[in-house]
Amino acid sequence: MPIVPDPAPSADASAALARLHAGAEALWQAIGPAWPDLSVEVVPAIDSTNAELMRRARAGRTEPVVLAALQQHAGRGRLGRPWVTVPGASLALSIGCRLAPADWSGLSLAVGLAAAQALDPAVRLKWPNDLWWEGRKLGGILIETASAGTAAERARYCVIGLGVNLATPALPADAPPDAVAPTGLDKLARAQGRQPWDLGDALAALGTAVLRALPAFERAGFAPLVAQYDARDALRGRPVRLSDGSEGVADGVDPDGALRLRTASGWRAVRQGEVSVRPC
Numbered sequence: 001m002p003i004v005p006d007p008a009p010s011a012d013a014s015a016a017l018a019r020l021h022a023g024a025e026a027l028w029q030a031i032g033p034a035w036p037d038l039s040v041e042v043v044p045a046i047d048s049t050n051a052e053l054m055r056r057a058r059a060g061r062t063e064p065v066v067l068a069a070l071q072q073h074a075g076r077g078r079l080g081r082p083w084v085t086v087p088g089a090s091l092a093l094s095i096g097c098r099l100a101p102a103d104w105s106g107l108s109l110a111v112g113l114a115a116a117q118a119l120d121p122a123v124r125l126k127w128p129n130d131l132w133w134e135g136r137k138l139g140g141i142l143i144e145t146a147s148a149g150t151a152a153e154r155a156r157y158c159v160i161g162l163g164v165n166l167a168t169p170a171l172p173a174d175a176p177p178d179a180v181a182p183t184g185l186d187k188l189a190r191a192q193g194r195q196p197w198d199l200g201d202a203l204a205a206l207g208t209a210v211l212r213a214l215p216a217f218e219r220a221g222f223a224p225l226v227a228q229y230d231a232r233d234a235l236r237g238r239p240v241r242l243s244d245g246s247e248g249v250a251d252g253v254d255p256d257g258a259l260r261l262r263t264a265s266g267w268r269a270v271r272q273g274e275v276s277v278r279p280c
């Protein structure tokens with residue numbers, strides 16, 4: 001595994017790593033009985049936790065695993081964008097497991113919902129897979145899949161990557177002028193008068209919530225979750241612009257997870273893929 005050794009970890013990095021290990025233990029205690037063959041791994045640094053689990057899957061290793069890293073050197077975001085993980089200030093974890101739902105659509109919304117519910121009642125969801133608070137990005141989800149077994153089998157190995165800002169990151173120097181600065185769980189906790197999150201607690205809470213949500217998604221898909229999604233939908237009723245140039249007003253999500261868009265020429269169901277959505 002391309003784990004990058006840290007030649008001289010600082011005291012802060014060692015403390016953060018210890019918190020991740022404590023979170024991994026708490027996660028395993030909470031979820032182990034439901035996932036007896038699950039392993040939970042923590043590494044100090046890696047290229048990307050998603051890339052690592054995809055490599056393993058392609059090599060035939062399709063057992064369930066949670067992999068958390070203090071630092072990623074080549075973190076991957078959606079639509080081929082890079083994802084920055086600041087050691088100790090952001091959580092990077094990937095969950096890999098075999099899944100065989102009748103319909104995959106809506107998986108990233110189901111995962112986002114589980115993550116939002118694990119974090120705070122104030123966390124909102126920006127279709128298709130961002131965690132938001134007060135109109136700013138708190139975290140994101142990247143789902144990738146690889147074949148798991150024979151072509152006749154419906155199961156695929158699914159890698160669910162979650163990146164969440166514990167501390168509010170600065171906007172990168174090369175960000176476009178209209179970029180909206182991201183936010184972090186530190187600001188949210190202060191504003192809500194709650195205890196600040198630490199890395200280990202976030203790992204345990206998010207990993208547990210997502211792993212608990214997966215069997216239900218596999219059985220019933222996204223449809224039973226639409227009402228809960230609606231309650232956290234950050235875009236509903238807002239004018240939005242898609243990366244393909246079209247505009248409309250977001251009007252909730254369909255039972256298959258498509259974004260419903262009211263446009264000048266009628267309704268459109270926007271499916272996930274190579275499209276991004278911004279409020280305008």
Ligand SMILES: O=C(O)CCCC[C@@H]1SC[C@@H]2NC(=O)N[C@@H]21
Nearest residue numbers: 048050075076077078140161163
């Ligand atoms: O909003 C996005 O674009 C999705 C970001 C997903 C980032 C996480 S961090 C853990 C996992 N490993 C990666 O390389 N990416 C995901």
